[in-house]
Amino acid sequence: MIPITIDSEIGKSKILAGESISNVTQYLPDNKKIVIITDEKINAVYGHLFPKADLIIFIPQGEKNKSLQSAELIIQKMAEAEFDRSSFILAIGGGIVCDIAGFAAAIYMRGIKFGFVSTTLLSQVDASVGGKNGVNFGGYKNLVGTFCLPEFVICDPEMLKTLPQSELISGIAEVVKHGLIADANLFEFIEQNTDKIRKYDLNVLMRFVHDSVIIKSKSISRLCSMI
Numbered sequence: 001m002i003p004i005t006i007d008s009e010i011g012k013s014k015i016l017a018g019e020s021i022s023n024v025t026q027y028l029p030d031n032k033k034i035v036i037i038t039d040e041k042i043n044a045v046y047g048h049l050f051p052k053a054d055l056i057i058f059i060p061q062g063e064k065n066k067s068l069q070s071a072e073l074i075i076q077k078m079a080e081a082e083f084d085r086s087s088f089i090l091a092i093g094g095g096i097v098c099d100i101a102g103f104a105a106a107i108y109m110r111g112i113k114f115g116f117v118s119t120t121l122l123s124q125v126d127a128s129v130g131g132k133n134g135v136n137f138g139g140y141k142n143l144v145g146t147f148c149l150p151e152f153v154i155c156d157p158e159m160l161k162t163l164p165q166s167e168l169i170s171g172i173a174e175v176v177k178h179g180l181i182a183d184a185n186l187f188e189f190i191e192q193n194t195d196k197i198r199k200y201d202l203n204v205l206m207r208f209v210h211d212s213v214i215i216k217s218k219s220i221s222r223l224c225s226m227i
């Protein structure tokens with residue numbers, strides 16, 4: 001596994017495509033308070049692999065819960081547990097968990113460090129890469145948010161095996177988008193591997209993650225230089 005570094009005007013982030021959740025402790029800061037943000041489903045399947053933490057906060061599932069109320073829940077629980085500016089947020093989940101947790105990290109005490117274990121294909125190829133985070137508001141998607149990069153993003157291929165097929169397809173749609181916009185070879189690779197995609201072939205899925213991260217990181221660097 002070779003980490004891909006995103007280096008932009010909003011900061012640096014290390015994308016660890018192919019890393020295992022079992023190794024997450026080595027990326028966490030020493031002697032700092034750690035809060036894990038996740039949802040009940042991820043916890044039921046992967047809770048036994050979570051690192052040691054001082055607090056765990058569960059976000060209710062579903063797009064309707066990508067809200068200021070969920071961000072407020074995180075802030076309230078962290079404040080009650082006396083988390084300070086040196087604390088660290090570790091989000092373990094799909095795009096919704098990562099978007100809310102990144103937003104909470106960006107605003108808690110004017111910003112604390114955070115990292116992701118990204119558990120859906122969509123979040124590995126898109127949502128957890130690039131520093132966009134936020135919540136929906138008043139019926140508008142992502143109306144409230146910030147640009148803020150995680151310290152690291154772990155994209156563990158093994159976790160994709162338990163994704164429902166509908167979630168796998170959502171992720172593939174983003175890969176097709178990346179292929180169409182920026183990489184004809186990637187698009188051709190998708191066309192040649194439809195059977196393997198259906199079988200959750202992890203080598204194929206990791207090629208999708210790797211190529212998508214490269215495409216997204218280039219576009220972020222370009223956008224940042226235009227801001």
Ligand SMILES: NC(=O)c1ccc[n+]([C@@H]2O[C@H](COP(=O)([O-])OP(=O)(O)OC[C@H]3O[C@@H](n4cnc5c(N)ncnc54)[C@H](O)[C@@H]3O)[C@@H](O)[C@H]2O)c1
Nearest residue numbers: 041061094095096097119120122123126127132159162163
């Ligand atoms: N920030 C960005 O740049 C960006 C980009 C694209 C999408 N998004 C956002 O991402 C969100 C969608 O994210 P998503 O598609 O990952 O959905 P999600 O986070 O809702 O996850 C989908 C479901 O799959 C479950 N799940 C997650 N990982 C699993 C696993 N390994 N095994 C079994 N079940 C698992 C979750 O518990 C959840 O019920 C949207 O809110 C969208 O706006 C953000």
